[in-house]
Amino acid sequence: MMKIKQQNSLQFILTKRLTIIVALCWIAGSVLAAYSMYHELEEAADTGLVETARRGSTLMRFYFDAHWDGSSMVVMPTPADQVASTDNDGDEENVADYLLYQLRAANGDVLLRSHNAMAAPFAAPVAVGFYQDDDFRIYTARSGDGQLYMQVAEPLEHRHEAILESVAAQFLPIALLIPTVIIGIILGVRQGLVPVQRVRDEIEARGEGNLTPIEQEEAPEEITTIVSAVNSLMGKLEAALNVERSFTANSAHELRTPIAAALAQTQRLVLELPEGHESRKRALQTEASLKRLSRLAEKLLQLARAEAGGGFSPTGHDQKLGSTLLLVIDDLMRAGIDGSDIVYDSDAVATLEANIDHDAFAICLRNLIENALRHGAKDQPVEITVTDRHIIRVANGGPAIAAGNLDDLKTRFKRSHNSGDGAGLGLAIVDAIVRNTRSELNLYSPRPGKTDGFMAELILHQS
Amino acid sequence: MRILLVEDEIMLGEAVRDHLLASGEAVDHSENVTDAEIMMRTTNYDVLLLDLNLPDGSGLDLLRGLRRRGSAIPCIILTAQDQISDRIAGLNAGADDYLVKPFDLNELSARLAAVARRYSGNPNPFVTLDGGVEVDLAGRTVLVDGVQTDLTSREWALLDQMVRRPGQTLSKRQLEEALYEFGAEIESNTVEVYVSRVRRKLGRDVIKTVRGVGYRV
Numbered sequence: 001m002m003k004i005k006q007q008n009s010l011q012f013i014l015t016k017r018l019t020i021i022v023a024l025c026w027i028a029g030s031v032l033a034a035y036s037m038y039h040e041l042e043e044a045a046d047t048g049l050v051e052t053a054r055r056g057s058t059l060m061r062f063y064f065d066a067h068w069d070g071s072s073m074v075v076m077p078t079p080a081d082q083v084a085s086t087d088n089d090g091d092e093e094n095v096a097d098y099l100l101y102q103l104r105a106a107n108g109d110v111l112l113r114s115h116n117a118m119a120a121p122f123a124a125p126v127a128v129g130f131y132q133d134d135d136f137r138i139y140t141a142r143s144g145d146g147q148l149y150m151q152v153a154e155p156l157e158h159r160h161e162a163i164l165e166s167v168a169a170q171f172l173p174i175a176l177l178i179p180t181v182i183i184g185i186i187l188g189v190r191q192g193l194v195p196v197q198r199v200r201d202e203i204e205a206r207g208e209g210n211l212t213p214i215e216q217e218e219a220p221e222e223i224t225t226i227v228s229a230v231n232s233l234m235g236k237l238e239a240a241l242n243v244e245r246s247f248t249a250n251s252a253h254e255l256r257t258p259i260a261a262a263l264a265q266t267q268r269l270v271l272e273l274p275e276g277h278e279s280r281k282r283a284l285q286t287e288a289s290l291k292r293l294s295r296l297a298e299k300l301l302q303l304a305r306a307e308a309g310g311g312f313s314p315t316g317h318d319q320k321l322g323s324t325l326l327l328v329i330d331d332l333m334r335a336g337i338d339g340s341d342i343v344y345d346s347d348a349v350a351t352l353e354a355n356i357d358h359d360a361f362a363i364c365l366r367n368l369i370e371n372a373l374r375h376g377a378k379d380q381p382v383e384i385t386v387t388d389r390h391i392i393r394v395a396n397g398g399p400a401i402a403a404g405n406l407d408d409l410k411t412r413f414k415r416s417h418n419s420g421d422g423a424g425l426g427l428a429i430v431d432a433i434v435r436n437t438r439s440e441l442n443l444y445s446p447r448p449g450k451t452d453g454f455m456a457e458l459i460l461h462q463s
Numbered sequence: 464m465r466i467l468l469v470e471d472e473i474m475l476g477e478a479v480r481d482h483l484l485a486s487g488e489a490v491d492h493s494e495n496v497t498d499a500e501i502m503m504r505t506t507n508y509d510v511l512l513l514d515l516n517l518p519d520g521s522g523l524d525l526l527r528g529l530r531r532r533g534s535a536i537p538c539i540i541l542t543a544q545d546q547i548s549d550r551i552a553g554l555n556a557g558a559d560d561y562l563v564k565p566f567d568l569n570e571l572s573a574r575l576a577a578v579a580r581r582y583s584g585n586p587n588p589f590v591t592l593d594g595g596v597e598v599d600l601a602g603r604t605v606l607v608d609g610v611q612t613d614l615t616s617r618e619w620a621l622l623d624q625m626v627r628r629p630g631q632t633l634s635k636r637q638l639e640e641a642l643y644e645f646g647a648e649i650e651s652n653t654v655e656v657y658v659s660r661v662r663r664k665l666g667r668d669v670i671k672t673v674r675g676v677g678y679r680v
Contacts, residue, residue, distance in 0.1 A: 253516060256543035257472050260565035264478030267568045271485065294565045298545065324547055331550075334560075334574070362547035 010196065014189045019182050026174055034167040041163050046130065046139070049152050052099060053141035057150035060103045061143045064112045073119065074103075074112040098158040100136075104149045111148065122151050132156070195220045203230060211238040244308040252301045259297060263290040299425040302363050303412070306432035311360035317463045318390075321352040321361050325384075325392075328365045332373070341373060344384040354390045354460030360433045361460075365392070367426035368456045372396035375454070390462050395455035401445040409443060430458070437461050464509040464579055464623065465489045465641045469499045469525070470541065471517050475564075479512070479541075482568045483575075486603075487616030487623070489644040496520040503529070506640065508536055509582075510575055515542040515553070523556050530557035537578045541566070576601055583627040590626050592680055594666035598626050605665065612664050617642060621657045625670065625680045634677040654678075 060076075067074045102122055103112035110121045124131035124138040126149045131138045136153040143150060202214045213231040216224060266287045273280040313319045326349065329342055354361075372382040376396025383395045401409070410431040413424040427441075434441045440459040447453040466483055470476035471494045483490045491506070493499040496519050503511075511529075515522040526538055539560040540553045550561045559578045562571060580586050580600060588601035597606040603619060605612045614622065624641045625633060633641075635654045642657070643649050650656070658670055658678060670678050 252545060253543040256545070256564045257475065260543070261472050261474035261478065263565045264475050264482070264568055268478045268481055271482070271568075290565070301545075327547060327550065335570075358551070359546040359548050 011186075011189055011193050014193075015182075015186050018185045018189065022181055022185065023178060026178070030171055030174055033170060037166055037170070038163050041166060042159075045137070045154060045159055045162075049099075049130075049137065049139040049154055050141070053101070053139045053150050053152040056101060056152065057103075057141050057143040057148070060101070060112055060150055061145070061148060064103055064148070068111065073110055076112065076114045078115045098155060100153045100155075102151045102153075103143075104151060106147065106149065117153070122153055124151055124153075126151075196223060199223060199227060206234060211235075211241075241309050245305065245310065248301055248304040248308055251304070255297050255301070256294075259290060259294050263287065263294065266290055299429065302367075302429045303425055303432065306360070306363070306429050306436065309436055311357050311433050311436040312461075313355045313357055313463075316355065318353045318355050319358075321354060321356070321358070321460075322350040324358045324362050325349050325352060325365055328362050328369065329384075332366070332369060337373060341381050342369065342384065343381045345386070348386040349384070351389045352386055352392070353462070354439075355463040356433075356437050356439065356460055360437065364430045364433050364458060365394075367430050368394040368458065371426045371456070372454070377453070380453075390460040392458045392460070393455055394458075395447045395453060397447075397450075397453045400452050401454060403445070406443045406445060410441070427456075430456075434458070464575070464620070465506065465644075466491070466510045466512060466575070467499060467502055467506075467508040468492045468512045469494075469496070469517065469522060470512070470514045471495065472514070479568070479571065482572070484644070485616060486572060487618075487620035487642075488575075489620070489640070489642055491644045494518070496522070496525050499525060500528075502645075503534075503536075506645075507637075509641065510579060511536050511538040512571075512575075513538055513540050513558075515540060515544060515549075523553065526553075526556045526558060535582075537582045539571075539574055539578060541571075573601065576603075579627060585627070585629075590629065592626070592629075592665075592669050594668040596665050596669050598622070600626065607665055614661070614664065617657055618661050618664070621654070622661055622665075622670075622680075625678060629680055632673045632677045632679040637677065 063076070064074055097116055099114070100117035101114045102110050102117055104110055104121060104126055106126060108121055108126050110119065113119065122131075122136065122138050123133050124136075124140055126140065128140055128142055128149075131140065134156070136155055137159060138151055138153040140149050140151045142148075199214060199220075206212070206214075211234045213234065214227050216227060216231075266283055270280060270283045270287055273283060325344075326346075329344070332342070369382060369384070372394050373396070375398060376382055377398040380397030383393075385393045385395075387393075409427045412428040427443075431441055433439075438461040440457075442457040442459070444455040444457065445453065447455040466488050468476060468479055468483075468490055470479065470492065473494070476492050476494065480490045480492045491502055491508075493502055494517075496517050499513075502508075511526075513522045513526060517525075522540065522542075526540075529536065529538075538558045539562060540558045541562050541564060542549065542553070543564045545563045550563075553561050559581070560574050562574060576588070577586075580588060588599055590598045590600065592598065595608045597609075598604075599606075600623065605614060605619075605622070620642050621638060624638060638654045639649055642654070658672075662670055670680055672678055
């Protein structure tokens, strides 16, 4: 039997209801047919009784006249050619045995009987017509001269058996056909729902990274309205997301430039003030605050971008990311990181490939590497490893973090140490991007195979 | 070095300009694309510092236009656009480096020097001259027989111009252009005065005079 995925799926509901309806219709039809067949068989059997009685009465009269000795009852012999016959199933039976008959006088005496009839008279009165008791259906016919009565009896048990066999013969193929029909219904419903499932798959494939309209041609007429509504909703959603992304992008520019101006002016002030001047210390403090503000603004903007959604590759397919990772590392080195502080295998990095946008990927890696450099042991390099083309691990030495605190690190403004260095947003940003791009971020401390350190594992989504 | 700074944020532009001037560089400041194009047509700049979002156009388009016309002027982009895709676009347009705002002025100086060194054909910042003079272009220090000698910013700028092109004779006009921005008051014998001062501090053999042409190291 084919598997139907969900009990509340349209396919399951349609299959169940159609099966029940078809089965009930078949049962009702079969009951009606059985009822009709019962009456037809009753009628046919009665006709048989009448014909037998009418035709047999003349013959029985001749036989009676030839063999009656004036006192004892005549008993018909068993017909030699009817002793053993074979029915359709191959079983031997006496095909005439089920009919019993008696030739009776008008006063009710039994003058002649068939070999299988009892000697006592039938319960039926000596009058033309049908009579039925608990055991027999009897028809009485008058002989040709009108003086004797021929009574033919059929056991009701035989008649009922015949009717039951006929009805059973009708129901058996139906019972066998029902599973076949259920399979047929499932296949038919499944085939019929293919366009609906295609639309469902199209909708499922949509997400923050893919809000393109669903092709209307794919949709069956019945759900065109739904598809139109979904397309309209996605259009509005995309517009809203674009506004949000545009806002964060503009905010980046609008915020960074004045901070840059303030920082540059402050740095000039520091350089222009002579050593030992009372304002120099304040200028240095202002410079430090502006640098901290700059880092915080950068992280908040990254978080805003990450939470605005998106992050998949623009094509919706995997794209090469090795050069982007190298650019991030190069950028960090230009910012003053010693090249020997980061260790990686260029060949493995070149294999990197996943369904993620270059900017989102760069933000993830920059944050992971910055965290490792900031919190890791200064005498050990940060190790970046790439496996299976889409799994990146960034590991650093240093004291291990308590297991209970690991997941908390993904929370905003949560730091592993209370040093206050860093905004406490790096892993929250990575976590937001990971959620948007159906990727996975796992944190380990101590590093696998070591007794200390920390490792972030990024399993990127592949299309 | 003669530097063109294209930056529309006045406070930032002034701070950068003042910082570079204090380092002995000659800096011209433009706040838009149009002025920048005019200035580049009339002056040979050693480095272009370029913002991207300018009031009358995109800095990236300006850079692409320069590269299309065959200009090889070193360019450092200064921008608030921090995405890696922006950086890739900038580098693909022909930028030599990319500095995201806000940046440290000392980092800007270091990157300027690195880019200038790459273009001079000698990325090694340590240069040895005649007379036991060792110059560290990155650290902006000069040693004479192992002893550090202090130079003023103008003296350093003059030496820096010649050290970047060892063996090449630079004309007086070339040196003036490298030492002074637009509007600066230049005496007719300014270059001779600074050459003389450098010779006094580092020794007479360091800078050679090519009569009727200019100077070289």
